[in-house]
Amino acid sequence: MSQTSSSTQVITEELRQWIVEQATSGQPPDAVLQSMLASGWNEDVAIVALEETLRGFLSEHALKNGLPPPVVVPEPMSLDRVPLLDAGDRKVPVLASMLNPRIVVLGQLLSDDECDELIEQARARLHRSETVKLDNGGSEVNEARTSEGMFFERGQTPLCRRIEERIAELVSWPVVNGEGLQVLRYGPGAEYKPHYDYFDPAQPGTPSILKRGGQRVASLVIYLNTPERGGSTVFPDVRFEVAPIKGNAVFFSYDRPHPMTRSLHGGTPVLAGEKWVATKWLREGRFD
Template identity: 40%
Template sequence: MNDTPRFDATWKTWLDENILRGCTHQSLIDAMVAAAFDPDTARRILARHLAGEAADTSAYVHGTPMLPPGRVLTASDCEARRLFGCEQPVIALFADVLAHDECDRLIEIGRARVQRSSVVDPDSGNEVASSERRSEGAFVDASANALVGDIDRRLAELFRQPVENGEELHILRYSVGGEYRPHFDYFPEEQAGSRHHLQRGGQRVATVILYLNEVARGGDTTFPAVGLTIHPRRGCALYFEYGNALGQSDPKTLHAGTPVEAGEKWIATKWIRRGRFRA
């Protein structure tokens, strides 16, 4: 399981103290690597610290991805083939993550529960309705549904993330005209409304979108900053990550769900936090 530390105030103090003690630069890097930092990220952190630069500079630093390498990811009950991948930002599409009957069962669960979707108000942090997001959704707790529990475990195994770091599975329905305009999945830390959400497990660092049906027309997932468009394929999972060891969030993961033009679109989304999620 991935457990990359964040370069926070404690680490900054540690660097200052050990530089003052006369520790070599390589020994500092070695110590950070031993604490699970990626080697390239540790070198960049030290270089910026010595230069007096803030580690949380606006330029996002790409280190070693959290996403496991390889053309096939494996779980105890699944082998998921990588259909394509992008390195900056880290985006990948995987086939055969859900069986068709599992997709159907999730849609059945969703039909009985979905209500109008909301967004986080940037000032208050409250959930509010918005024309930016036209869909219906419902969170499903794994403890109340065995299928969701199996899927939570499978995703944790495939993407090497602690199952407890995942938010509850969010089933979403988009009817004709339904869309989600360009947005980020992470919480902007400069906004007062993000504070409450960040206290429930830290920042979001990755997203998995499970496509539950074939959409007749429209309903694509787009990443406008990199010119990427993905059309829903039943049983596939779209993974993208946007958090690094410096505590930055990657703005190139701006994405949108384009309007459904015919039929309907069903997806299930799993957001992954930096730490243990508290519902």
């Protein structure tokens, strides 16, 4: 990669080839970016070159290998890796970040009062949780999910609107591309066994589901209380575990509906007390 003056910087084929070489050798995107900045590249130009080149490379790789092509997904962090993220009405600290799979653990996304209020708004409407039935697009009780839950319509209450606007600002994704908040309660022994949140393209009911907003591309799980024991969120493919701490959240994205995203995740059994969470799923397009 040759140096270039900041006034005449052009994204050349030579630069794109160098970026691909770095990526295929195992260099993470932030390390590649830092190398470009050290060589004199303007940060804005470098970020555009990096993102466009890697997206094109991944699309070409997918086509050659018969895989679904990647899509643009929500992202709470820029490549400069700032420790405090702007969520509009507050700064949200980053507690942990993983690139592959894309996982970001967030602190203090909701206040204690907001957590308590959301629980009380949901409590009277709880029923046995269901999962999407992919053979016809409906829903059903599934033994893998032993919680109680309910859905809010998007923007149904002032609190819901405030949380949704905060999430949209945080991950740079339109409010209208989000499903309504789902609130779940897990009692002692309740769990959600490892699963994917995207809709399986091979299932016959998926096309009808995708008519509303397209695929899911990211998930945000917000912990509304702290259980006495158990109830963590686990990512088995990478042996990563997130503790359920009141007000904190875990974000993860998946750029295609395929296990290669390593977005397999689950909720471990609650061993003492109870666990309350709010889940926000984000779609490719407008969800109406």
